[in-house]
Amino acid sequence: MSAVYLFKKDLRREDNRALAYVSKRHREVVPLFVFDTDILQELKAEGKKLGYVVRAVEQLSKSLKLYCFYGKTEDALREVFKVYKPTHVYTTLSYSWSGKERNEKVEQVCKLYGVEFVQLFENFLSPVESIPQRKVYTPFYKEWINKVDLSTEPVADFKVPDLPLPDINRIKLMLKVEDPEPFYPEDCKRRLETFPFEKYEETRNYPAIDGSSKLSPCIRFGVLSLREIFKKVYGKSEQFIKELAWREFWYHIAFHNPEVKDLEFQEKRRGIAWENRQEHIDAFLEGRTGYPLVDAGVRQLKQEKWLHNRMRMILASFLTKVLLVDWRIGEEFFKEHLLDYDQVVNIGNWQWSASVGADPKPLRLFNPMLQAQRYDPECEYIKKYLPELSHLPCPMLQDPLRHKLPYHKPVVNYYDRVSLVRSLYKA
Numbered sequence: 001m002s003a004v005y006l007f008k009k010d011l012r013r014e015d016n017r018a019l020a021y022v023s024k025r026h027r028e029v030v031p032l033f034v035f036d037t038d039i040l041q042e043l044k045a046e047g048k049k050l051g052y053v054v055r056a057v058e059q060l061s062k063s064l065k066l067y068c069f070y071g072k073t074e075d076a077l078r079e080v081f082k083v084y085k086p087t088h089v090y091t092t093l094s095y096s097w098s099g100k101e102r103n104e105k106v107e108q109v110c111k112l113y114g115v116e117f118v119q120l121f122e123n124f125l126s127p128v129e130s131i132p133q134r135k136v137y138t139p140f141y142k143e144w145i146n147k148v149d150l151s152t153e154p155v156a157d158f159k160v161p162d163l164p165l166p167d168i169n170r171i172k173l174m175l176k177v178e179d180p181e182p183f184y185p186e187d188c189k190r191r192l193e194t195f196p197f198e199k200y201e202e203t204r205n206y207p208a209i210d211g212s213s214k215l216s217p218c219i220r221f222g223v224l225s226l227r228e229i230f231k232k233v234y235g236k237s238e239q240f241i242k243e244l245a246w247r248e249f250w251y252h253i254a255f256h257n258p259e260v261k262d263l264e265f266q267e268k269r270r271g272i273a274w275e276n277r278q279e280h281i282d283a284f285l286e287g288r289t290g291y292p293l294v295d296a297g298v299r300q301l302k303q304e305k306w307l308h309n310r311m312r313m314i315l316a317s318f319l320t321k322v323l324l325v326d327w328r329i330g331e332e333f334f335k336e337h338l339l340d341y342d343q344v345v346n347i348g349n350w351q352w353s354a355s356v357g358a359d360p361k362p363l364r365l366f367n368p369m370l371q372a373q374r375y376d377p378e379c380e381y382i383k384k385y386l387p388e389l390s391h392l393p394c395p396m397l398q399d400p401l402r403h404k405l406p407y408h409k410p411v412v413n414y415y416d417r418v419s420l421v422r423s424l425y426k427a
Contacts, residue, residue: 017122280324293381
């Protein structure tokens with residue numbers, strides 16, 4: 001029997017249980033990766049974002065012979081089937097909305113050609129459906145930590161037939177990519193080995209320092225196995241383990257509540273009268289809100305296609321609860337720019353930040369002035385991304401309402417908005 005293995009969010013050979021499963025059942029396997037044009041268009045994936053994926057695929061190609069296509073996944077499979085007659089097509093099981101749709105299209109093509117389509121569990125530490133439905137993170141975590149499965153098996157040797165199909169060297173000529181600096185998939189292993197996870201709890205909230213693991217792109221594209229990460233971190237940082245659980249919690253929520261793709265998890269919050277004032281939206285998206293910490297975060301996101309987690313929460317809170325803009329607009333903004341964008345996780349986090357998601361606290365408010373004083377005490381982060389303000393004293397940058405800056409005037413007064421948002425959410 002012969003098989004096609006379709007890589008998706010598991011761009012590695014090492015510690016890949018799905019690929020190992022296939023390799024033990026088929027002596028001949030055609031490894032395949034498709035730069036799906038529907039996905040690329042939806043995610044506006046070009047430049048640095050696409051550059052990272054191309055490098056990850058190039059890295060994978062060094063460990064096995066990999067065929068690549070640019071186009072729709074179902075069309076790519078038809079091209080493969082013209083020159084190769086597999087009995088099976090394998091890929092990883094998808095829990096995201098777009099991932100499910102893609103697998104359904106693959107299954108339809110396989111049926112037309114009489115090929116068995118098999119989805120294999122991978123890219124999670126615990127099966128999403130194995131935990132009884134939980135609506136709050138802490139009870140979920142207590143269940144999840146006891147069901148983490150760290151078992152693994154090596155990939156057996158298999159033959160890759162020589163076929164008249166394109167590889168990454170041909171395909172990347174068709175793609176508009178940029179150097180993904182400062183994030184490279186080839187650095188994932190080194191980062192995992194050298195990052196001081198034992199200090200993560202005390203450093204993770206300060207965006208000016210290298211206190212975040214920055215492994216999110218490695219996780220998003222499966223460059224590293226979650227099991228490898230868990231084993232490396234366990235016993236060093238319970239907080240980091242909890243961050244891994246948060247990712248799977250959002251998938252748990254989406255699995256049991258698929259409507260959250262478009263609707264707020266909390267039914268009582270589905271009728272919020274968002275202001276959605278265009279001048280406020282434009283000021284936020286262009287990084288000119290007049291709040292230096294917020295604007296610095298927008299600039300980092302646009303420049304690096306990545307954003308520190310503390311800054312993600314600050315930006316999301318500011319947009320939804322200070323400017324009273326619909327969380328969906330912010331979710332789309334992050335989707336456009338984030339290198340590590342994950343549909344399910346991003347929606348879950350934006351709903352949490354907007355206090356409309358799976359969160360028992362009624363209303364979380366992030367005061368941008370207090371956040372700046374607490375997490376950017378020397379204004380290193382602000383001055384890095386807003387160099388035009390680097391000559392100003394730090395206290396001025398931390399509180400643009402008290403001090404008049406030679407900068408954009410604050411688009412709103414935070415304190416004036418607090419009472420408004422409280423009444424709006426209560427209503």
